Amino acid sequence: MKLDRVAMRERDATERARSFSEVNLGFTAEMAKLEATRCLECARPKCVEGCPVGVHIDEFVGHVASGDIEAAARVIQRDNLLPAICGRVCPQENQCEGACVLVKKGRPLAIGHLERYVADYIRDEGLRLVAGPTDTTGRRVAIVGSGPSGLACAGDLIQSGHTVTVYEALHEPGGVLVYGIPEFRLPKEIVSAEIAGLEELGVRFEMNAIVGRTHTLTELLAENDAVFIGVGAGLPRFLDIPGENLIGVYSANEFLTRVNLMKAYLATSDTPVLDVRDRRVVVFGGGNTAMDAARTSQRLGAGDVRILYRRTEQEMPARREEVRHAREEGINFDFLVSPTDLFGTDGVLTGLTLQEMELGEPDDSGRRRPHPVAGAIRTLDADLAIVAIGNGANPLLLSTVPELERTRWGTIAVDEATGRTSMPGVFAGGDIVTGGATVILAMGAGRRSAASIEDWLQDPTWETADPEEIAPA
Numbered sequence: 053m054k055l056d057r058v059a060m061r062e063r064d065a066t067e068r069a070r071s072f073s074e075v076n077l078g079f080t081a082e083m084a085k086l087e088a089t090r091c092l093e094c095a096r097p098k099c100v101e102g103c104p105v106g107v108h109i110d111e112f113v114g115h116v117a118s119g120d121i122e123a124a125a126r127v128i129q130r131d132n133l134l135p136a137i138c139g140r141v142c143p144q145e146n147q148c149e150g151a152c153v154l155v156k157k158g159r160p161l162a163i164g165h166l167e168r169y170v171a172d173y174i175r176d177e178g179l180r181l182v183a184g185p186t187d188t189t190g191r192r193v194a195i196v197g198s199g200p201s202g203l204a205c206a207g208d209l210i211q212s213g214h215t216v217t218v219y220e221a222l223h224e225p226g227g228v229l230v231y232g233i234p235e236f237r238l239p240k241e242i243v244s245a246e247i248a249g250l251e252e253l254g255v256r257f258e259m260n261a262i263v264g265r266t267h268t269l270t271e272l273l274a275e276n277d278a279v280f281i282g283v284g285a286g287l288p289r290f291l292d293i294p295g296e297n298l299i300g301v302y303s304a305n306e307f308l309t310r311v312n313l314m315k316a317y318l319a320t321s322d323t324p325v326l327d328v329r330d331r332r333v334v335v336f337g338g339g340n341t342a343m344d345a346a347r348t349s350q351r352l353g354a355g356d357v358r359i360l361y362r363r364t365e366q367e368m369p370a371r372r373e374e375v376r377h378a379r380e381e382g383i384n385f386d387f388l389v390s391p392t393d394l395f396g397t398d399g400v401l402t403g404l405t406l407q408e409m410e411l412g413e414p415d416d417s418g419r420r421r422p423h424p425v426a427g428a429i430r431t432l433d434a435d436l437a438i439v440a441i442g443n444g445a446n447p448l449l450l451s452t453v454p455e456l457e458r459t460r461w462g463t464i465a466v467d468e469a470t471g472r473t474s475m476p477g478v479f480a481g482g483d484i485v486t487g488g489a490t491v492i493l494a495m496g497a498g499r500r501s502a503a504s505i506e507d508w509l510q511d512p513t514w515e516t517a518d519p520e521e522i523a524p525a
């Protein structure tokens with residue numbers, strides 16, 4: 053009980069600041085066992101309630117403590133098909149670990165690290181835990197989008213014996229897991245191993261398939277018994293200030309996709325980014341995306357990287373670990389500032405004007421609203437600016453199906469419990485329903501939809517969708 057939380061091994065900050073290798077190095081078997089023995093084995097484990105998909109944490113941790121990692125993996129797999137990913141990127145401090153009773157002592161059980169350990173052990177040992185279907189049902193389901201919501205939905209449906217095809221617009225499956233979250237937080241080989249597992253179970257992936265362009269939803273509905281839409285929230289928001297069209301201004305989406313997925317850091321890349329070596333980079337925003345963009349710039353050799361956020365550190369939505377890592381790697385933070393314009397020479401960015409802010413009353417999000425401080429304006433030199441202030445719903449597919457009910461935020465309107473949309477046989481989940489959220493919430497939504505697709509396949513009599521029943525997201 054008196055043991056302190058076992059710290060994750062990490063790559064040295066100076067070395068990792070110029071390397072795309074994974075920062076966290078995982079637990080050894082001894083560390084995992086030691087950490088697992090810190091569990092108090094609560095009669096009513098609050099951590100399970102804190103996990104959006106209800107992983108039976110108490111059970112799996114007990115198996116780790118007794119050294120039966122395979123049994124631990126079987127417990128996790130019941131609720132979470134992508135544990136190596138969740139163990140790395142879930143905001144555990146707000147979920148399972150936030151609910152752990154040890155949080156009162158300031159050192160909650162390292163549930164995410166343990167989950168990662170178990171998942172990595174199973175992969176490294178080449179063990180296969182999920183069996184494919186023994187029988188096929190002859191039913192067909194199309195999944196649009198290969199992010200965590202689509203993958204989770206596909207994983208459940210394939211195990212029931214249905215024919216499942218995932219249609220993905222990009223050339224590689226994984227959604228934000230591959231084009232957004234950088235290699236140093238989530239190695240691509242981890243994502244591809246999870247996807248290979250789904251392929252082995254029989255899930256088919258059709259890449260470069262843009263539903264709404266190369267395929268229509270009507271075609272998918274004609275060829276399948278049900279369709280799940282998990283196209284994410286990949287439409288970047290902009291600051292809407294003068295100078296955003298200057299050369300040197302990127303959305304975080306574009307910047308990260310070019311570097312992560314299209315390998316822009318290689319001289320031979322067809323989709324290069326501007327050379328940031330020894331340049332001054334500013335990043336607007338305070339979420340995980342801002343941290344990822346800043347830390348990626350640092351790894352590309354930038355001279356000075358600065359995160360500019362209009363509130364204070366306390367209000368930053370980024371995971372605490374990411375902020376700590378960013379700081380250790382030399383990223384600078386300027387709080388309570390908001391850009392009012394970007395300026396340049398001959399169409400190329402050279403700097404920006406910053407308005408200083410102060411915090412007022414809380415807004416709808418519960419965070420204190422920033423207000424400009426009269427007359428407190430300054431300028432800052434910059435060669436590259438990356439806008440990471442959030443994303444909206446991907447509009448491409450939706451623009452081709454006006455009959456699909458949506459919310460005033462442009463997301464798809466669904467019945468929250470079932471993922472049912474206003475179109476019979478069409479289900480939706482993940483960021484396209486909630487707006488930008490988290491991997492595990494997207495997975496949970498994919499699994500809920502998979503369960504109601506099962507019901508639909510048994511009894512496809514849901515002919516009308518009552519808009520009154522559709523809960524706004």
Ligand code: FAD
Nearest residue numbers: 197199200201221227228232263284482483489490491494
């Ligand atoms: P996505 O992952 O966005 O996948 C949607 C897929 O659909 C994409 O592959 C897209 O190409 C495809 N698609 C779109 N339109 C079409 C079409 N018309 N036809 C076919 N395919 C289409 N969450 C965490 O929990 N932890 C983190 O640390 C974290 N870090 C993040 C860092 C970044 C940079 C970003 C951008 C997000 C991060 N998130 C994080 C959020 C998390 O990644 C998302 O909430 C999650 O990926 C949403 O999953 P999804 O399945 O809804 O959509």
Ligand code: SF4
Nearest residue numbers: 103107138142147148
């Ligand atoms: Fe915690 Fe995420 Fe694992 Fe659930 S899936 S136990 S929230 S790390």
